[in-house]
Amino acid sequence: MVSFFGTQTTGRNTQMETPKVTLDGDLNKLTQREREVLIALAQGYRNKEIASYLGLGIKTIDTHRGHLRKKLSLRNNSDMTRYAIKHGLIDVYGRVVVSEPPVFKDGGPMPVGGLEM
DSSP states (O other), rough: OTTSOOOBBBBSSSOOOOOOOOOOGGGGSHHHHHHHHHHHHHOOOOOOHHHHHHHHOOOHHHHHHHHHHHTTTSHHHHHHHHHHHHSSSBTTTTOOSSSSSOTTTTSOOSSSSSSOO
């Protein structure tokens, strides 16, 4: 039998192997804007919300997400959140904890409670 993932299965419960993510990518490889986007994504904001708040296009935010995934060897937003917590960018509640939080177009940090659109 061929599974959804295209591998042969025997019909028995088999455990799927997932790619290893180390969360050890070098934070110094990131631009300031990529750090801002990483923090916002880790806080749970959507591309549209981040784009609006930073005054950028949605495609630009998506490009930054791609750069983050490639530079840090991450797969998805969950990995980005875990990375941001591990490296002290945010705490487990999504609050920014870096010594110099990113400055957004209005001069302040992105609000934790949500954005008004």
